[in-house]
Amino acid sequence: MSAAVSTIRHVQGFDVVRPLSIGTLIFLMLPLVFLPLASIFIFGTSKGLPRFWSALTAPEAIFALKLSLATSFWATVFNVLFGLFAAYVLSRYSFWGRNALIVTISLPTAIPTAVAGFALLLLWGPYGTLGRLLAPHGIHVMFTGGAIILANIFVTFPLAFGVMKAVFDTMNHSLEEASATIGASRWQTFWHVTLPALRGAIVTGALLTFARAVGEFGSTILVSGNLAGRTQTAPLYIFAKFNEGQIEAANAIAIVLALLSFLIFSVLFFARDRMEAK
Amino acid sequence: MLAAHQIATFLPRFTATTHEAPKPRRIAASVTGLSKQFGNTPVLKDINFDIAEGETLVLLGASGSGKTTILRIIAGLERPDTGRVILHGRDVSDLPARERGVGVIFQSYALFPNMTVEQNIGYGLRIRRRNGKEIRETVDRLLELVRLTEHRRKYPSQLSGGQQQRVAIARTLAYEPEVVLFDEPFGALDAQTRTRLRSEIRALLRKVNVPAIFITHDQEEALELGDRIAVLNAGRIEQIGTPQEVYDQSASEYVATFLGRANLVRGVHQGEKVTLVFRPEDVRLGDEQLRGCHQLGTGIVKEVVFAGAYERLSVQVDDTEIVVTRMKPQTNAQRLKTGDRVKVGLDAYTVLAPLCGPLRISAASAVNDRFSAENAEVRRGPQIKASKESDLLWN
DSSP: SOOOOOOOOOOOOOOHHHHHHHHHHHHHHIIIIHHHHHHHHHHHHOOOOHHHHHHSHHHHHHHHHHHHHHHHHHHHHHHHHHHHHHHHHHHHHOTHHHHHHHHHHHHGGGGGGHHHHHHHHHHHHHTTHHHHHGGGGGGTTTTTTTHHHHHHHOOOOOHHHHHHHHHHSOHHHHHHHHHHHHHHOOHHHIIIHHHHHHHHHHHHHHEEEEEEEEOOOOHHHHHHHOOOTOOHHHHHHHHHHHTTTHHHHHHHHHHHHHHHHHHHHHHHHHHHHHHHHH | OHHHHHHHSSSSSSOOOOOOOOOOOOOEEEEEEEEEEEEEEEEEEEEEEEETTHHHEEEOOTTTTTTTHHHHHHHSSSOOOOEEEETTTEEEEEEEGGOEEEEOOTOOOOOTTTTTTHHHHHHHHTTTOOOOHHHHHHHHHHHHHTTTTTTTTSSSGGHHHHHHHHHHHHHHHTOOOOOOESSSSSSSOOHHHHHHHHHHHHHHHHHOOOOOEEEEHHHOOOOOHSSSSEEEETTTTEEOHHHHHHHHHSSSSSHHSSOOOOEEEEETTTTTTEEEEGGGGGGEEESSSTTTTTEEEEEEEEEEEOSSSSSEEEEEEEEEEEEEEEEHHHHSSSSOOOOOEEEEEEEEEEEEEETTTTEEEEEHHHHOOSOOHHHHHHHHTTTSOTTTTTTOOOO
């Protein structure tokens, strides 16, 4: 981090609290975070890299990873675009029921993901409220890649929306007013002035959505059908292989997912640091 | 209590109101009958003024006087309840901000942080889809005008407050606005920078000859910047005139006290409340009868404060305490300390009578005797008569 907090200076000489507190923190983190993460890597590579590699390149494993990335990607695209729109509308216009709408949009953060998946099933499933009407026409929403995307959107939408709305809310309005007095249309102002101010929020919102969607399990397992090679995402693959006793296969994908989230959060962390420094 | 016969001598005998023939002015912008309410709170009441080509008008008022609302209405960022805005003969009242061609210098400058200095300046032309060559030429010319050529590739965050403000001005000048509006342009700057920027902007505006409206709560700024000043109080224009007019011939107590220090001496004349208004620097103190000025009486020095360039005294004349400022030559010629008795005279003052309006009287006019007493009475109506037998009572 850029700005280190200055050390508290009310202790003369050697401050024993400092090493003690840092040590305690690390000691507590060991069983909670560090050791579990480390064991994925230790176990996954314990039988040699070739075994790890073949587990990783198994067709079903590759498919699961690709499906996870693809569905997360489309959920992210949707969330950024629609989140931007929703944040703009809910930040700029005040109307009756606005707060209720904000709460509803943000609700999925608090809903258990299994409930979210179940809710989607009840709507779109073959016997669901809408699915029942579509099924006779051969349209099946559930148990497809589309269903996974729907579940991802449902669960992650509040993340992108929340980040972008915060920026809209605190944005200096005189920038947009200046643009208008200079002669810009609403669209030109949005494109040249508003959107650039949201760059950071868009990147943050997208990465958060993506990271969350790639790891989504609870809702996905209900709506996807968990069909290996067809609708099985990476987290589902880990769960399935673990249940089958193929620990190494599960482990290989676990390593990839762990590295991916590590990468995403490093980007987020340092990007935010850079944005704050500006 | 001042003796009635003493005070009577202050009533209109000679007036020095200037009778200049109004210069032919080409009106660049005007607002008529503006009014605006926020909820049940009226913020503007029947605002009328116009501004000539190349003129600088300052809207001066305390916070909450409605000055920013006027600016936002002219810019099209706010809709008035009633009234019209006319720019160069075109009624723009119903046009959105972007079609008005008004330049606004926001208090925060509102420079686009993601654009360089030259991109900021060229923005107005880019969105008007002017060709690249024209944009480059205009930007070059304006960069030179505001002396920022060497900073053209910098971002606003890399510039000082004054430089940012010059970018903001250049950005509006680029699309040749009908009028430039400045919203408290020096609010965020320290006193020294403020003074420097004031003269810079004044020089710049003279060069480009664009009509400008400034908004400020700072009376010094208003006097220095404005060709004319409109003093606002609670949503109304109390007075509009040249800096000399509003300072020397304040139309109301509010104007007099808002623009610098003023002494107010109240009285009743033939049933009408009248007020003598005079500036601390228009008071003269002396050991004996003061010649060439209006005698106020004898006073006792209550307090002497050294304020650097001048000395500020508090003098009790009967039951009224007045503030007097004296420059160094006077201070040196006559040392005064607390408790001294002095003769008090006025070089100039204004009489405020609600039914007749203000009347400026100065010692010079008495000497020159340019205007007759009858003259003064005709213009001021019969309420105040300049007679020694006046039954004027001073509160």
